[in-house]
Amino acid sequence: MKAATPLVILDRVRAGYEGRAVLDGVSFRLDQGEFCYLVGPTGSGKSTLLKLLYMELLPISGLVQVGAFRSDTIRPRQIPYLRRRLGVIFQDFQLLPDRSVFDNVAFVFYVTGRSGRDVRTRVLHLLTMVGLSHKRYRMPHELSGGEQQRVAIARALALDPELLLADEPTGNLDPHVSEDIMRILWNINRQGTAVLMATHDYAMVRRFPARTVALVDGRLVEVNPGVL
Amino acid sequence: MVIGYLLRESVSGFRRAPLAVWATLTTMSLALLLVGLVVLIAYDARQVVEGLKEKVELEVFLLDPPARPIEAWLAELRSDPAIESVAYISKDSAAAIFRREFGTEAELFVAYDFLPASFRIHLRPAWRNPDSAAAVARRLQAMEGVDEVVYNQALLLRLEENVRLVSWMGAGVGFVVLLAAIVLVVNTIRLTVYAKRLLIRTMKLVGATEWFIRLPFVLEGFLLGMLGGALAGGMLFVLRELVLASYLPAFQVLRWPGEHPLMLWGALVLFGALVGMLSASFSAKRFIRRTPLS
Numbered sequence: 001m002k003a004a005t006p007l008v009i010l011d012r013v014r015a016g017y018e019g020r021a022v023l024d025g026v027s028f029r030l031d032q033g034e035f036c037y038l039v040g041p042t043g044s045g046k047s048t049l050l051k052l053l054y055m056e057l058l059p060i061s062g063l064v065q066v067g068a069f070r071s072d073t074i075r076p077r078q079i080p081y082l083r084r085r086l087g088v089i090f091q092d093f094q095l096l097p098d099r100s101v102f103d104n105v106a107f108v109f110y111v112t113g114r115s116g117r118d119v120r121t122r123v124l125h126l127l128t129m130v131g132l133s134h135k136r137y138r139m140p141h142e143l144s145g146g147e148q149q150r151v152a153i154a155r156a157l158a159l160d161p162e163l164l165l166a167d168e169p170t171g172n173l174d175p176h177v178s179e180d181i182m183r184i185l186w187n188i189n190r191q192g193t194a195v196l197m198a199t200h201d202y203a204m205v206r207r208f209p210a211r212t213v214a215l216v217d218g219r220l221v222e223v224n225p226g227v228l
Numbered sequence: 229m230v231i232g233y234l235l236r237e238s239v240s241g242f243r244r245a246p247l248a249v250w251a252t253l254t255t256m257s258l259a260l261l262l263v264g265l266v267v268l269i270a271y272d273a274r275q276v277v278e279g280l281k282e283k284v285e286l287e288v289f290l291l292d293p294p295a296r297p298i299e300a301w302l303a304e305l306r307s308d309p310a311i312e313s314v315a316y317i318s319k320d321s322a323a324a325i326f327r328r329e330f331g332t333e334a335e336l337f338v339a340y341d342f343l344p345a346s347f348r349i350h351l352r353p354a355w356r357n358p359d360s361a362a363a364v365a366r367r368l369q370a371m372e373g374v375d376e377v378v379y380n381q382a383l384l385l386r387l388e389e390n391v392r393l394v395s396w397m398g399a400g401v402g403f404v405v406l407l408a409a410i411v412l413v414v415n416t417i418r419l420t421v422y423a424k425r426l427l428i429r430t431m432k433l434v435g436a437t438e439w440f441i442r443l444p445f446v447l448e449g450f451l452l453g454m455l456g457g458a459l460a461g462g463m464l465f466v467l468r469e470l471v472l473a474s475y476l477p478a479f480q481v482l483r484w485p486g487e488h489p490l491m492l493w494g495a496l497v498l499f500g501a502l503v504g505m506l507s508a509s510f511s512a513k514r515f516i517r518r519t520p521l522s
Contacts, residue, residue: 047522054433056521077438084435090522096430098244110233111436155434167522 004031006065007163007194008053010220013062015052021060022048024218030196032162035189037205038198039228040215046198049215050165053196054086055079067162084112087156087164087193091171093148095140101127101151102136108158126154130184146177153184157193164188166197170204182208202228237427238447245423248416249452255416256456257463259409260500264464264492266405270398271485277391281356286349286379288368292319294345295373305347310355310364315348322346344375358384414507417449421508421515428512428519438516445512446505453504454497461493 008030016022022045030036038046051057052064055074064071069082095104105126109119127133130150140148149169156164166185170178182204189195199205205212205225212225241249294301298316305314317325322343355364361384365377421428424445431441469489485492 051522054521080432080435080437082435083433088433088521094426094430094433096427107430108434110230111431111434111440113230113440115230115233159435 004034006030007032007034007067008196009063009065010049010052011063011065013052013059013064015048015057015059015062017057019060022218023052023215023220026062026215026218026220028213028220030163030194033189033192033194035186035195035210036197037210037212037225038196038215039200039202039205039212039223041200044215045218046200046215047167049220050088050167050196050198053163053165054083054088084159085162087153087159087161089149089152089156089164089166089169091168093140093145093152093172095148095151095155097140100137100139101132101143104140104151105155105158108155112159122158123154126157127151129157130154144177145173146180149173149181150184153181153188157188161193163194163196166195166199168199168201169197170199170201175203178204179207234443234447237444238451240444241420241423241448245420248419248423252413252416252420252452253456253459255412256452256500256504257459259412260457260460260496260503261463262405263402263409263499264460264496265467266398266402267485267492267495268464268468270402272482273394273398275482277387277394278353278356280387281353281384282350284351284356284361284380284384286351286361286365286368286377288347288349288377289344289375290346291373291375292344298345301347301373305349308364310351310360311349312352313350317346317348319343319345356384358388410503410507413453413503414511417452417504417507418511418515420448420452421445421511425515425519428516429521432516432519433521438513441516442509442512445508449504449506449508450501451504452508453500453502455500456504457497457500458493460500461489461496464492464496465489 006029008028010026010028013026014021014024015026026049028049038049040046048057052059052071053066055064055066055069055071058064058071058074066082067085069078069085074082096107099107102123105123106119109115109122124133124136127136130153132147132150132154135143135147140151143151149172153164153169164185169185170181173181178201185195185197186208205228209225212223212228213220214223290301298318302314302316305311322345326343349368351361351364355361358381361379362381365379368374369377428441468484485495
């Protein structure tokens with residue numbers, strides 16, 4: 001059997017803010033194409049761990065490695081290139097309210113220096129994937145919460161990331177819309193993109209079971225999703 | 229397309245954050261107007277002083293009869309690097325001038341030939357200061373056949389003192405105004421950057437490089453600076469040519485820096501563009517680094 005290739009490695013990571021450690025001695029590995037939940041109560045450090053992965057925050061000690069990017073050697077100017085290999089979605093969608101659905105997705109291509117006719121084709125493909133190509137000229141405020149999150153997912157997938165980080169993506173959505181979003185994330189994972197999803201929606205974890213890690217008192221432990 | 233995107237984004241603030249843009253534009257215009265005013269006042273003061281200095285002349289009275297031919301004198305004086313122009317006033321001309329200036333009262337002096345022949349000398353600008361003028365006067369006095377050298381040393385001394393004082397004050401005021409203008413512009417341009425914080429956050433999130441995020445702000449700052457400079461130049465023109473000239477007609481005699489209002493206007497546009505660009509770049513850089521992604 002072929003050994004899985006690690007995509008993310010956290011090795012004895014200590015991290016926090018202004019000298020106060022939120023995570024202490026966290027070790028974690030996520031392989032390519034894997035789906036993993038990150039659970040824990042509010043304030044347990046889930047978002048902090050995700051910040052370490054898109055290197056908004058660097059560890060106080062220990063190592064964070066995402067693909068070829070290592071926290072101990074990365075330079076500030078290399079961080080944008082790391083982020084191009086990741087897709088990130090948040091609870092509050094973070095769409096640009098002054099431009100259409102199409103432009104919110106196409107924007108990713110423009111700001112990473114891509115242009116041309118294939119941008120249009122690619123944006124339409126992404127919007128079709130999340131079921132929103134027919135609403136491409138709508139503005140974000142004209143969409144429901146679930147639709148806005150789908151636009152955010154399309155945007156996150158624009159550059160074919162190896163890893164999708166989802167920080168409480170269903171936190172603002174009602175249960176049946178949350179299920180739609182979960183199915184989309186599930187499909188994305190089936191196509192080969194690794195997904196790390198921070199959530200405290202244990203019902204959703206039980207409904208779509210996958211590997212689950214929990215943050216308890218600043219440490220990461222593997223848990224059985226069935227017992228949550 | 230990418231260039232098109234950058235250009236669209238750099239002018240988008242005018243539509244998307246009009247309040248911030250207007251605040252910046254107003255501040256920039258007023259700040260640049262102040263800078264322009266200081267430049268103009270300094271230039272005008274300098275012109276007035278130079279005009280007064282230009283009027284200072286050295287009168288070189290000759291012994292009678294002249295020790296050598298007038299042409300020889302003139303040739304020597306005209307070759308002197310300190311001397312701009314020389315006029316010879318013969319005894320007859322001196323008498324005519326005396327008669328013209330004193331009118332009928334001059335008739336009291338029956339004979340006019342007590343008036344000596346002289347040279348009226350204007351110095352070149354670099355020599356129009358008390359020390360240089362005194363040195364030239366001493367040199368002329370030492371020439372054979374010269375009776376006396378007379379000039380208004382007191383005026384030159386007073387002008388020199390005032391120029392020094394005004395120059396220091398002007399430089400001080402200019403520096404403070406310039407600094408205030410830059411601080412003001414940097415602070416207001418932050419408004420335009422702040423108005424786009426969501427855009428900055430999203431750009432960072434999807435992996436735009438810092439320069440790519442900054443470039444539209446730099447272009448916007450450049451445009452706002454140019455516009456601010458153009459408005460300031462326009463206001464300055466109206467102030468000087470229309471308002472001031474109607475109250476103080478003497479100002480119409482004074483020249484614009486570079487001989488044409490467009491020169492100062494162009495300088496303000498360029499300076500505004502530079503300040504706007506640098507301020508925006510500085511503000512955006514700080515803001516980009518501080519904007520969190522979540």
